[in-house]
Amino acid sequence: MxxxxxxxxxxxxxxxxxxxxxxALAPLEHATPLxxxxxxxxxxxxxxxxxxxxGLDFPSPLGVAGGFDKDARRARALAALGFGFVELGTVTAQxxxxxxxxxxxxxxxxxxxxxxxxxxxxxxxxxxERLLGRGGATAVGVPVGISIGKSRVAPLDPIEPAIDxxxxxxxxxxxAADFVVINVSSPNTKDLRAMQGPAIARALLSAIARENRAxxxxxxxxxKVAPDLGDEELEALLAVVDEVGLAGxxxxxTTVRRDGLATSSATVEAMGAGGxxxxxxxxxxxxxxxxxxxxxxxxVTVIGAGGxxxxxxxxxxxxxxxxxxxxxxxxxYGGPLLPAAIARGLSDLVARSGARSxxxxxxxxxxxxxxxxIGHGA
Numbered sequence: 001m002x003x004x005x006x007x008x009x010x011x012x013x014x015x016x017x018x019x020x021x022x023x024a025l026a027p028l029e030h031a032t033p034l035x036x037x038x039x040x041x042x043x044x045x046x047x048x049x050x051x052x053x054x055g056l057d058f059p060s061p062l063g064v065a066g067g068f069d070k071d072a073r074r075a076r077a078l079a080a081l082g083f084g085f086v087e088l089g090t091v092t093a094q095x096x097x098x099x100x101x102x103x104x105x106x107x108x109x110x111x112x113x114x115x116x117x118x119x120x121x122x123x124x125x126x127x128x129e130r131l132l133g134r135g136g137a138t139a140v141g142v143p144v145g146i147s148i149g150k151s152r153v154a155p156l157d158p159i160e161p162a163i164d165x166x167x168x169x170x171x172x173x174x175x176a177a178d179f180v181v182i183n184v185s186s187p188n189t190k191d192l193r194a195m196q197g198p199a200i201a202r203a204l205l206s207a208i209a210r211e212n213r214a215x216x217x218x219x220x221x222x223x224k225v226a227p228d229l230g231d232e233e234l235e236a237l238l239a240v241v242d243e244v245g246l247a248g249x250x251x252x253x254t255t256v257r258r259d260g261l262a263t264s265s266a267t268v269e270a271m272g273a274g275g276x277x278x279x280x281x282x283x284x285x286x287x288x289x290x291x292x293x294x295x296x297x298x299x300v301t302v303i304g305a306g307g308x309x310x311x312x313x314x315x316x317x318x319x320x321x322x323x324x325x326x327x328x329x330x331x332x333y334g335g336p337l338l339p340a341a342i343a344r345g346l347s348d349l350v351a352r353s354g355a356r357s358x359x360x361x362x363x364x365x366x367x368x369x370x371x372x373x374i375g376h377g378a
Contacts (some may be wrong), residue, residue, distance in 0.1 A: 002335030014104040014113070018332075022069075025336075028077035035080045039141070042082040042340040046347040049358045051084070053301045053323045054220040054247050056143045056178055060084030060343045061358065062314060065305050065326035066147035066181060066224070070121045072131040079142045082340035086140060087326065088127070089147035090183045093168035095123035096152050099188060105271040109262040111309070111333045112278030114271050115254070118188040119149045124172035131176040146173035147181040147224065149189065156191050159200055163207050170208055174219055182208060185226035185253040187275045193226055198236040205244045220247035220301070227252035227284045227306065234288065238295045248301030250326070251288040255281055278329035282307030286320045293321025298364075309334060311345025318362040 009017040028035055044050075044060040051058040063085035064078050072088045079086055098120035105114045121127060128146070131137070137144035150156075154165035166182070173180050182205065184195035195204060205223065212218045223246055225237065241249060254275025258268050261280060285306030292302050304317030305326040317325045331338055346358060355361035 002337065006333075006335065010106060010108070013102070014106055015101070018104075022074055025074045025077040028080055029074050035076060039080040042337070043080065043141075044082060044084060044340070044343040044347075046343075046350075048350045048356065049343060049346045051323060051359060054179060056085075056220070058084045058143055058324060060346065061318060061322075061324045062339055062342050062346070063087060063142075063145075063303075063324060063326045064331060064339070065328040066090050066145075066183065067115075067117075068328050068331065070119075070127075072127045072146075075131065075140045075144060076134065079140050081336050082343050083142060084343070085143040085145065085324065087145040087147055087181060088131070088177075089121065089173075089181075090119050090149040090186070091121045091124040091127045091146060091169055091173065092119050092149050092151040093124055093165045093172075094151040094153055095126065096120060103274070105274070107261065107263045107268070107276075107278070110278060110280055111329070112261070112263075112276055112280055113329050113332065114268075114274040114276050116188045116272070116274030118152065119186065124148065124169040128172040128176045136176050137178050143178040144176070145179045145181050145222075146177040147183045148173055149183040149186065150192055150195070152189060156194060156200075159203055162195070163204050166204060166208060167211055170211060171215075174212070174215060177219060179220040179222060179247070181250060182221065182223045183253070185224050187226070187228075187254060187256050187273075193228075196226065196229065196233070196237050198240050201237055201240045202244070205240060205246065209244050209246070222246060222248040222250055222301065222303070224250040224253050225288070227255045227281060227288060228257060229288075231291070234291065235295065238292060241300075242296060246300070248303060248323075249292050249296070250303040250305060251292055251322075252281065252285050252306050255284065277306070278333075279307040279309065282313065286316060289317060289320045289322050308342075309338075311342045311349055314342055314346060315349055315362075318358065318364070321364075323364055 051061045066087040099118035103116045148169035154162045254277045289304045301323045303324045304322035309330040314325045
């Protein structure tokens, strides 16, 4: 069915097509009987692909990445479609509009997207209230993460206003989330990626970790990193992650690179700046997952994201060292039945291998334990 609908959607501007997709998910979000029926058909139930990590239980390792549902409008619908977890946002302390249009582009020949949206959202407080008003993470039925980023108006020099801005978002997000993702790697907010430098990262992550501990029961904290970091830059950032004691790392965000594309260079150049996502990121994401796992060991959760379109792609990430995986661009190209299809495919791969569970097959232990000790290095 989606193969028939997709050409019509792709004939529309990408932002309009996305809004129509969100509108189509509204009945699933708001009608409990319909959601129960769809969940019964699509949600993963095979315990062999369930994952326990960060002290949380994931019915499958496949989640939807931050950026798809920026304002927590469709969390319950996404879970019903078969995702094993949902990451909402990225939210900022201050509500903000998108960067000037056009700001989202398709590259069909590469099954990729370029976006320069720049964290458009209704603000951390309103987004959190919406999620809580619909029953919170418990009503979603799968673990829920909220991604937090820097408001466009918060300066980086000096760094204190930016840290305060992140802390304001964190205080809101922690009221509704099962875990929080610290996004310092989007290419679409001016100078944001500078926050991956070790000195700034240490100041920011330590402040959030202290706030996390002081608030009572700490939540798992993860950082989302850019694929464009060099090996030495990544190593320096991971040293800070280790020092501060974060629960995990998401690899990766979108890339500013444009090499190796099937789309003509003239077409790509005309699209302009922004982050590229989809299959062109797959190999870089895999390489970074391997490197992060090797550097941080088994006690930290690693989430692989970049170019996943099938169960085989997801398994590649898991065998490279990821505990969980995420899709976004693949969901746009593959349609609403893709999460359930990937979950079924993972079940088939486990069954054919003779393994008792997906974690046995990938060699990952039954749950990273560092999340229970969030931020103890800060």
